[in-house]
């Protein structure tokens with residue numbers, strides 16, 4: 001390990017940024033229309049250069065590995081990555097590819113399913129808060145408190161008067177985490193309805209993917225437009241300076257991976273972490289035989 005502060009050169013042929021992640025970031029207060037975001041786009045990357053993209057991801061994975069070790073060694077920063085998408089949007093695949101090779105110590109994936117009875121007997125942030133990262137940790141939320149303004153809204157699981165207030169709670173909750181030292185990035189993997197159809201069909205047609213098929217996924221699919229609307233409102237309202245949303249065009253898996261990876265890398269690099277100073281008086285020590 002020879003990287004002390006991998007802020008990186010800007011030469012795209014070496015360890016520098018793949019592209020400016022700002023182009024995927026939702027600017028606070030700007031209304032989002034998802035129809036304006038092409039799910040097959042590859043902003044900052046040549047769409048024909050899929051092989052280069054896959055090669056690039058390998059380089060990025062090495063950088064991520066180094067940065068996560070630095071995060072752990074430095075022990076002062078807390079990183080929260082929130083992943084949301086429609087079913088088959090690629091949340092699991094993104095986690096697998098972006099964190100390939102990362103030392104599992106200090107990294108945790110938390111998947112939020114339908115709340116249990118006990119969870120439902122508390123406020124909706126109760127089960128979330130327990131899992132936020134501590135010092136040196138990186139936590140990935142596979143689904144999150146945003147389900148409480150998505151499925152809950154579309155399926156009418158609580159009255160509108162209740163879920164409508166949640167955008168403000170969420171903004172305040174995330175701001176509190178940020179003020180107390182957590183760096184937050186929120187990624188929407190944006191796929192088209194047709195791409196979802198193909199991926200769900202593949203799960204039916206390919207025997208080794210059958211296990212992934214959940215007939216229950218057809219319900220949200222049948223309410224596609226209502227979900228898109230719910231996404232639009234949360235993107236428009238909850239992207240803040242300290243807890244920004246990024247919309248990642250996700251029909252092309254290889255682009256989705258390099259984009260998610262690049263957002264993570266540039267965010268971690270922006271923290272300018274350093275290794276802790278070595279213990280006093282270690283120079284010249286010889287380990288006895």
Ligand code: AMP
Pocket residue numbers: 112113114115143144147148151152157
């Ligand atoms: P999966 O991620 O495919 O394992 O599915 C998890 C399921 O749990 C999805 O259908 C989510 O919509 C659902 N879910 C997650 N959080 C909530 C919530 N707060 N309320 C209701 N359903 C939820």
Ligand code: MG
Pocket residue numbers: 087214217
């Ligand atoms: Mg599912």
